[in-house]
Amino acid sequence: MKVIFGIPKQRRISDEIFQNNYEKYYPIVYKQLYYLVGNNALAEDLTQEIFIQYYHSKNDNIEYLGAWLSKVATNTALNYLRGQKRSLRREDSVLEEYKYIFSIEDEIFRSEEIKTVRRVLSNLSEEQRICLLLKFSGYSYEEIHKATDIPKNNIGQLIARGKKKFQELYKEEGDMNVL
Template sequence: MKENEFQINYGKYYPIVYKQLYYLVGSNELAEDLTQEVFIKYYNSKEEIEFLGSWFSKVAANTAFNYLRGEKRRIKREENILEEVNNIFSIEDEIFRSEQIKEVRNILTNIPEKQRICLILKFSGYSYEEIHKATNIPQNSIGQLIARGKQKFLQLYKREGEINVL
């Protein structure tokens, strides 16, 4: 495709594609982003497009629907993670009645919040990717936060044991 042809079609079809996407997704910024995706697909297309208006309409609709389906799946995953975390904490409430678990809970409250959350989720069976999705903590920082949290926990646990012995 020639650069000039792309520029002409961009100017002609951009408002139409944008309006269709805005209608489908209901957000100005998102419609602009998706419109750019449609035009990137057009720019990279190798095939000869006979009915360009129809092509843009179809690609715009598919792009919007793909985005909305993905967003729906993302929200469902987040709800499932939150439900699992809530289940863990409701079970924890029952377990925390024992004295030893109360000690652990006290120690955990003295660990920095990000380290504490990562430790709890990791020892509840979550992978680094799942912890990242649940907390928005960068995935490459989670291992370091867990290691520091373990170290801080052990330090506080040993100190707590020394106090109880005395």
Template structure:
């Protein structure tokens, strides 16, 4: 009987901790995913998926923010890879069709998003990850926990990544994003 109470109490504590973590990290995870994916709906969907994985995990997580960030990044990258494959299939099917229904502003915005994603993919993995996490609101400590990069190196990686990003971005157009 005591064992059942302990199990129920542990489950209750886990649910209370989940609620606290959900309220604390939801916006941070959402922002990170929005920066990676550029879509409100997609960022919301994947944010929910991240928290479902967190809720269902059996392991004890020491650094919740870092764990959530890593899961969010992995899910976003999986989605981006799948999107690339889907887009390639669509491009092959629609090679001869011009998109005459596009709105000029939407085209411009899509080009900007594509440009930013291309530039981020041309940066080193460390630089792009650190830039995304930093501009998603993560502290150096949380970036260190998520990536395993020594804290002393993070600011230098971000500075170099930002400089390289701006140089590449300005080379494609005269807009400053960061």
């Protein structure tokens, strides 16, 4: 390890290895983040942040890179969403004073649909929610197991139960909106 001015230089992965892994995993990580945050630009930004973390990681031999990236993506998205939830609470109190009328009905519908899906997802257990999101992001049971430490034999059952519960809650949510 090189030492510069008494500070050890951080090891990085080689540019070639990084580029190959970036091209291989970028679409998968982006898709997972898009499902989690529901915003194209934000998913791209978070994906870039994750690959910057990977590029500067000291561990140049991550054994299961897909699982590592997935876990980092999940944690990054959840941290963002937690912060967003706090921010939304503050904004809601301000917005109560002002009622905005949006002229684009499609945007309103899309926004409400996203909120509904997020609300329904938040009512699932954390394991069901993460397994569903990872599975629909294209991850295999093995990769989900590596990313979450959930026993591989439980993942299929969590996904099936999570899907069923999501459908039930989503239908209930739609019925409540009609009233």
